Amino acid sequence: MRRLVLLRHGQTEWNHTRRAQGHADVPLDDVGLAQAKEVAPVLAALHPVAIWSSDLARAAQTAGAVAAECGLEPVLDPRLREFDVGPNRTGLTPEEYAVAHPEEHAALLAGEIDAIPGRETRDDVLARFLPALTTYADGLGEGETGIVVAHGAALRVAVPAFLGWGADPGESFGVLANCGWVVLEHSASTWTGGMEQWRLIAWNRVVPTPDFTPPTAVG
Template sequence: MRRLVLLRHGRTEWNDSGRAQGHADVPLDEVGAAQAKAVAPVLASLRPVAVWSSDLARAAGTATAVAAECGLEPVLDPRLREFDVGPNRQGLTAEQYAAAHPEEYAALLAGDLDAIPGRETRDDVLRRFLPALGAYADALDEGETALVVSHGAALRVAVPAFLGWQGDPGESLGVLANCGWVVLEHSASTWTGGVERWRLTAWNRVVTP
């Protein structure tokens, strides 16, 4: 069995205040740093052989804490970044965005992301994210585990696509908590006649106090 563990970054002040982050380089706040410190030994117990991370500060800071507990150095990969939300959305709450840019906000609600300047679509994110996940999966030998540190919205679209689910089922998955993680395992199943494939075995696991 091979295993990929996909971790959302810890909390930032912008998370706490409801401000859209996108590609903004927002660091962890005190709570987020504590979350990363708490999750680190739990994930280290899985004995990962590698830690890959988005290069944005909130993910990289989380990855650094986890990798240190594992005796590893994180490898930063910009392909793992969050959706780019566009310059007009970045740093604003939903209410502020609706007031400042009502036409863009209406397009967002209608799902017309192409009408929003600088905004990435689901397909844009998948074009960069899926090759990264595929490369990480191919790099694992049998019995190995690796960690991937990324962002909530990006993971919600990338995981179903990586698993080959049809359509756009990301909205059917619960929102990942800060420092919540996902487990994907590649193994055979008697249900599929012994065919080996990647499967979702856990979604939004968190450290409990």
């Protein structure tokens, strides 16, 4: 059995205020730093052999906390970045974006992503994210676990594509919490005649805390 754990970064101030981040290099806030420290020993208990991370600060800081607990050095990979939301969307709340750029906002609601300057499509993100994820998965040996630290929206499209699901599940997946994680395992299954394949084991596992609040959907 091989295992991939896909972790969303901790909270940033822009997450808290519902501002779109995209490729903006926003660091973790105090809550996010605490979340990263809380999740680190939980994931370290899985004895990962490698940690790969988006190079954006919020992911790299989260990966650094986990890696320190594991005695590893994270490998930063820009292919693991969040969707680029375009220059006009970056840093704005949904309400601010609707007022400042009503035509783009209407196109976003209609799913007409190609009409939004600078915004990546699902296919754009998969073209860079999937090769990275496949390389990491293929490099794991039997019994080994690897951790990937990335971003909520990118992970929500990359996971089903990596598993070979035929259609985009879209909103069928819930929003990953900050420092929520996904577990994928590669092993044989009696349902497939003993054939080995990657399967989704868990989505949005979190470290329980008394003040846990529902996640926000902004990257």
